[in-house]
Amino acid sequence: MEYEKAYVLGTDDDRPAKRRRIEAKGLHTSWPHRRQAYQTAWKQQRDAIETRLADVDAATVEDVSTFLDEAVVNTRSERIPTGIILQGADGGSTALNQIRKHVTSMQRARRRMVVLSANAGSNLKALLKALIIRATLQQSGIDEDEEDDVQSTRSKGPRLLNYDLQILCDHVCDRKLEQIVIAFEDTEAFDLDLLSELIELLGYWKDRIPFVCLFNIATDVDALQRLSRSAMKCLDGKLFDVAPSGEAVEQVLETIITSKSSLWLGAGLISMVLERQSDYIQSIGTLVDSVQYAYMSAYYANALSVFMASPHTRELSTTHFEAARSLPSFRTWVLRILGERGPEDIKDLLHNDKGILDFVVGGIEAGQGVLNKMIVALKVIRKLQEALPNTTKSALSTLYVQAMSGKLLGTPALRSQLLLVKKVPSDIAVALLESALSIEGFESAARASDSVQQELKTLLSKQKDSTQPLRSEDDIKNATLRTTVVAQKVELSKQKSALSEQDKAYTALLGRISNMFQDYFADTLINPKDLLFNEIFIYDHKSPYREVFTPRPRHAIERALASPHDYLDCDCCAPGHDGEEATLASTQPPSAVLYQLYLESGNLINASDLWQAFQAVMGDDKDEAETMALFQRGLAELRSLGMMKPTRKRADHVAKVMWRGL
Amino acid sequence: MAKRSRDGDGKDEESTPPETPSGRKSILRGTPNKLNGIATVDATPKSLRKVLFSTPAKHGEDDEDDDNVTPTTTRNDRSARRKSQRTLQHVDEASDGENAIVQDGRLAQQILGEDAVSEDEDEDDDDEDGITPSEPQSGPDTPSKSGKLRGRPKGRRRERTPSPPPDLPPHELYFFQNRTGANKTSTNTLPSHVLLSHEDYFAKIGSYKDPHxxxxxxxxxxxxxxxxxxxxxxxxxxxxxxxxxxxxxxxxxxxxxxxxxxxxxxxxxxxxxxxxxxxxxxxxxxxxxxxxxxxxxxxxxxxxxxxxxxxxxxxxxxxxxxxxxxxxxxxxxxxxxxxxxxxxxxxxxxxxxxxxxxxxxxxxxxxxxxxxxxxxxxxxxxTTTFEPYRVELDVVEEVNTLLGRSRRRVGGKDGVAFVLKSLPENARNLFRILVAEQLALADAAPAGLSSHAAFGGGQDDDDDEEVLGASDDDLAAAGQHTPSRRGRHKRAPVKSAKKVAAPVVRPNAAQGMEGVEYRTLYHKAVEEFVCSSELNFRTLLKEFVDHQIIESRKDVAGTERVAVTGVGREELEGLLEELV
The missing domain is CATH 3.40.50.300 (P-loop containing nucleotide triphosphate hydrolases)
Structure with missing residues (x-):
């Protein structure tokens, strides 16, 4: 089998169904439950993300669809109607797929959509071939008998070459197609000369085949500027703008955060995901994958995640309860309670499985409630930023990361924001309170704001005669009339006296509002890591994420060869106790020895000397032929790994290609 | 002398306080020891020293020693402890009168001062120290200078050791290994018999037991x-x-x-x-x-x-x-x-x-x-497994390609024998004739070769030939035989002829052997009833050509010649024996 090119494994059914899996033990017993929990949790999350993403693109998709619909009706135009879709670096295939769905669903079999990507062909023939095949093949499976008709009509005339657009033309006539949409998936990747040629050709056929083009552009419309003049003349373009990638990321993240899911992603993980998203241009799909994998890891690797599904006692082995009892957050809590109330309350938790189960489930719910409140607080902050003059609205993701790491409360940005609240004139204050109160979850948290709002209203009602809003004492803007700098102090006092009674009352009120917000934030923006059982419902491990999505294969291979002990963990090659890297030793795997000799050499290596050195390290007393076999194997491996290559510079030399750690 | 200094070290440990960093010292001393230790292997250190210090140069030696202490060391010496040490030594020297002790004392002082004294100076001292005993007649007036002149190269030699300074960051190591002039490799070549053939390789690898x-x-x-x-x-x-x-x-x-x-x-x-x-x-x-x-x-x-x-x-x-x-x-x-x-x-x-x-x-x-x-x-x-790439890699072939010797597989004796086994009697007979003729030609060659040598000698020097040969091999590795390259093959005989005496017989050296004239071969074949027509003959030959065992080319005169390629002469003889 190993020398066959490709084969199907296990076609014979007589293979004994070997069940390797022995009965799971310990914490692993809960895996089926956890898996179920994962599936419900992730499904909910995924659905939310999908609806959100559909909304993000919806407007553009709608526009493009109407554009296409119009093109069906209006066929008189000489030029090919062309939609240019700007959708940022993110592959944007979601939008294209939705458009395709629209095209094929409306009047199926009367319109066709062909997606061409740059790798479909490197010359005109290949592109045309791909285009024709895809356009004609699409529905062939659905109506078999029609297929025969096509064949028969085609066989009447002379046999056509497979890149002849006449085939497509015949096909269009036979099926009475109304529109052929050609979508260029990655316009920038096309050779523009080739693209120009293709477009010109399509232009010639426009009178017989109802073409419409869609260009998917990742960068800028300028990319199309370099099309040939004659090609441009064939096009009748219209521009569509899809939501930029960054915004989509923000939207998805907001969905993830606010979806009331039971699992929360920690600050470290989220910031890492976001960093990757912005550093390397990744599509939204990658972000979703990252989140999905985080969910998977949380439920797969953390046995305690089973508690999030509120299981029954008998479903769980006792190890789970033991594990829950040994959580650090539980321990600190126990210590605190012991200090406060004594051991009575705790005894039950430590000895009774049912007791701890209920306690954990309750604890998780409470913790999640706290986190939900925190999210509301984040929204309030954003509303404040929106309402306050001269403040930029910070992204929810940044706020979330700060809040999850427990650092948001102390940030200067938040403090200055609260100070700003004290200075706002009354009209803004009203808007501010209103928008804050409009947030779901906030009104219950800050009952005081209601009364404040009432007072503010009464204050304002007295003020009816003046069109000017009430001013705050702390607002320096009120001193704008000052012209002399010398008498600053004097003028300031004048200013204060100039404030009306209402203004004074208003200032006091603003102070209360500001304090109210301050208290509210202090209450809600706690450090999530202090929550009881946060280990269960907050997932914040970078480790599997980093390795699984951003591998470092070169590093892994170099490490394996340079210090094989790291992987093999054998006694013979253990490095010295002083922590230095293991030196060359004959006990190491032969290829590793060879690699380390390779590392020591310059950019040209004399094979003979390398062999001598290798032999010396492996031990001269050994069978030379055997050592040679190992030497040859090592050389072959290094070559296949791309570390050395043949050179013509000198006889029996090889060239070094890779330096370690670069 | 190196031995001497090491011995001096040993003495130090006795005469100096226990905090002597003797370990480090011995490393420093060890390097020159390795470099020129061979010359003094037999001389026992003790006797050597005795002889040295009983020579009349003893006086000068003493002088130099004084010189050495005063200008450089004292200037840089700010340690009170060392000062007291020195005075002690002087006292010792005076009381003992033994020069060996002076020498040792100086060494001890150097050892002690090593961490404080700048590296440069340390080296100077080192060099002088190494030089002095072997230089009995050095004049007392300019001792340090001459010592320095003589000592320098040694220090430099130490710098030139091939191993880089330890713990270089990766990029530094890259530049270190790519610096100009760093790329000095020997001209050793790998004897062809050392490389294993497929058969041997699999036998050896099969029997190899991985300790891991x-x-x-x-x-x-x-x-x-x-x-x-x-x-x-x-x-x-x-x-x-x-x-x-x-x-x-x-x-x-x-x-x-x-x-x-x-x-x-x-x-x-x-x-x-x-x-x-x-x-x-x-x-x-x-x-x-x-x-x-x-x-x-x-x-x-x-x-x-x-x-x-x-x-x-x-x-x-x-x-x-x-x-x-x-x-x-x-x-x-x-x-x-x-x-x-x-x-x-x-x-x-x-x-x-x-x-x-x-x-x-x-x-x-x-x-x-x-x-x-x-x-x-x-x-x-x-998933690092450390498993060998048993199936994925054709090890022997990879290595041959890497070293530009891929002819071994297609044309090697084993390969030829393998192909012959699968061919009919007639073909084998034809091949026998060809091999016999070719060997006979080669035996009669010397006269012909000289003319070739004259023809090729003016073209290239040896080095260039070497490179060309390698490139040919590369081509063979890729399995391409472009006509333009054939011309080069033609020149190859020159190389092989010239290098007959060379210790390494390259496997493809035989490709240079004179081919058998096509006509001659045909007639011979007809004579021996191997074939009856030229068409028949061609078909038989084609089989060999397809397997790249033989090659047909036109010589200078334009006559077509057929030759077995890729097999050495000894191997050809062996083949003939097997065939007959």
Whole structure:
């Protein structure tokens, strides 16, 4: 089998169904439950993300669809109607797929959509071939008998070459197609000369085949500027703008955060995901994958995640309860309670499985409630930023990361924001309170704001005669009339006296509002890591994420060869106790020895000397032929790994290609 | 003298306080010892010193010693402890009168001062120290100067050691190894008989017992523990990419088998051996089509169309089974083309197909652009196995290509014998005639060769020939025989003729042997009833040409000559013996 090119494994059914899996033990017993929990949790999350993403693109998709619909009706135009879709670096295939769905669903079999990507062909023939095949093949499976008709009509005339657009033309006539949409998936990747040629050709056929083009552009419309003049003349373009990638990321993240899911992603993980998203241009799909994998890891690797599904006692082995009892957050809590109330309350938790189960489930719910409140607080902050003059609205993701790491409360940005609240004139204050109160979850948290709002209203009602809003004492803007700098102090006092009674009352009120917000934030923006059982419902491990999505294969291979002990963990090659890297030793795997000799050499290596050195390290007393076999194997491996290559510079030399750690 | 100094070290330990960093000192001393230790191996250090200090130069020696202490050392010496040490030594010197002690004292002082004294000075002292005893007649007026002049080269030699300073950061190491003039390698060549043939290689590797077998096994068991996790990941719609050093073929196959045993729906598993020579996308798709497409309709012949058809039937066919695709060595040369990768990515991107791929090369992620990566939807796992690439690599061939000797396989004696075995009697007879004629020609060659040598001698010097020869080998490795290169082959005889006396007989040296004239060979063959017509004769010859055993070319005079290539003369003789 190993020398066959490709084969199907296990076609014979007589293979004994070997069940390797022995009965799971310990914490692993809960895996089926956890898996179920994962599936419900992730499904909910995924659905939310999908609806959100559909909304993000919806407007553009709608526009493009109407554009296409119009093109069906209006066929008189000489030029090919062309939609240019700007959708940022993110592959944007979601939008294209939705458009395709629209095209094929409306009047199926009367319109066709062909997606061409740059790798479909490197010359005109290949592109045309791909285009024709895809356009004609699409529905062939659905109506078999029609297929025969096509064949028969085609066989009447002379046999056509497979890149002849006449085939497509015949096909269009036979099926009475109304529109052929050609979508260029990655316009920038096309050779523009080739693209120009293709477009010109399509232009010639426009009178017989109802073409419409869609260009998917990742960068800028300028990319199309370099099309040939004659090609441009064939096009009748219209521009569509899809939501930029960054915004989509923000939207998805907001969905993830606010979806009331039971699992929360920690600050470290989220910031890492976001960093990757912005550093390397990744599509939204990658972000979703990252989140999905985080969910998977949380439920797969953390046995305690089973508690999030509120299981029954008998479903769980006792190890789970033991594990829950040994959580650090539980321990600190126990210590605190012991200090406060004594051991009575705790005894039950430590000895009774049912007791701890209920306690954990309750604890998780409470913790999640706290986190939900925190999210509301984040929204309030954003509303404040929106309402306050001269403040930029910070992204929810940044706020979330700060809040999850427990650092948001102390940030200067938040403090200055609260100070700003004290200075706002009354009209803004009203808007501010209103928008804050409009947030779901906030009104219950800050009952005081209601009364404040009432007072503010009464204050304002007295003020009816003046069109000017009430001013705050702390607002320096009120001193704008000052012209002399010398008498600053004097003028300031004048200013204060100039404030009306209402203004004074208003200032006091603003102070209360500001304090109210301050208290509210202090209450809600706690450090999530202090929550009881946060280990269960907050997932914040970078480790599997980093390795699984951003591998470092070169590093892994170099490490394996340079210090094989790291992987093999054998006694013979253990490095010295002083922590230095293991030196060359004959006990190491032969290829590793060879690699380390390779590392020591310059950019040209004399094979003979390398062999001598290798032999010396492996031990001269050994069978030379055997050592040679190992030497040859090592050389072959290094070559296949791309570390050395043949050179013509000198006889029996090889060239070094890779330096370690670069 | 080096021995001497080491001995001095030993004495130090007795005469100086215990905090002497003697360990470090001995390293410093050790280097010159290695360099020129051979000369003084037999002389015992003690006697040597006795002899040295009993020579009349003793006086001068003393003077120099004083000189040495006063200008440099004292100036730089700010340590009170050392000062007191020195006075003590002077007292010692005066009371003892033994010069050996002075010498030792000086050494001890150097050792003590080593950490404080600047490196430069330290070296100076070192050098002088090394020089003085062997320089009995050095004048007392300019002792330090001459000592320095003589001592310098030694210090420099020490710098020039091939091993770089330890713990260089990677980029520094790169520049160190690529600095101009660093690239001095010897002209040694690997004797051809040392390299193993296929047969020997497999015999040796087969009998080799890896001392790490148990550790490798443990590593594998470690990876196996992740099987369940991998299955979960596959079921969640991700694809797997396994990387790391070592062959992952067995591990993945085991995983695939477990997968098929575990799966409820008896899902099909298609395995692709990416390393198989000549594997094309078409092979993969054909195998897939057999699994996926149930109808008896004729399949499209074009690769993209076939791919489209497969994907279409997976999408539309309601009862189409989902299956797992296992690709060993996804990053193998066979599959590296962007178009192929794009197609594989399209397959992997389909929800009904799960892909398990292994990648061997260190830079495989560079194969894919963003769109391809996105379609692959890989989760990467480091599965370093340390297993040898038993099937994936043709070791002997790889090494031969690497060293530019790939002729060995196609033309080597073993290869020829192998081909002959599969040919009819007539062909074997023809070959026998050819070999015999060629050997006879070679025996009669000397006269002819000299003319060749004269013809080739003016063309190139030896070095150039060497390079050309290597390039020829490279070409042979690639299996290309462009006509333009043939011209070079022609020049090769010169080289081999000139290098007859060379210790290394290159395997392809024989290619230079004079070929047998085509006509002559034909007539001989007819005489011996090997063939009856020229057409017949040509057919027989073609078989050999196809196997690249013989080569036909026109010589200077334009007569066509046929020669056995790639086999050395001794080997030819051996062949003839076997054939007769």
């Amino acid at each position: 077998a148990s550790d490798i096994d443990r590593l594998k068991r470690l990876h196996k523990r992740a099987f369940e996790q991998w299955m979960f990941e596959l079921e969640e719609g991700f694809n797997l990419c396994l990387y790391g050093y070592g062959s992952k073929r067995l591990l993945v196959n085991e995983f695939a088998e477990e997968l098929s045993a575990e799966a409820q729906d008896k899902r099909k598993i298609v395995v692709v051996n990416g390393y198989t020579p000549g594997l094309a996308m078409k092979d993969i798709l054909n195998t897939l089509a057999r699994v996926v497409i149930k109808s008896k309709l004729k399949l499209p012949t074009q690769v993209p169309a076939l791919l489209d058809e497969i994907l279409r039937s997976l999408t539309t066919d309601a009862n189409a089974m989902s299956f797992t695709l296992v690709v060993h060595s996804l990053d193998h040369q066979n599959l590296r083309k962007p178009a192929v990768q794009a197609m594989l990515a399209r397959l992997a991107g389909h929800p009904a197909i799960s892909l398990i791929a292994t990648c061997d090369s260190p830079l495989f992620p560079l194969l894919w652009d963003t769109a391809t990566t996105r379609q692959y939807r890989f989760l990467y796992h480091d």
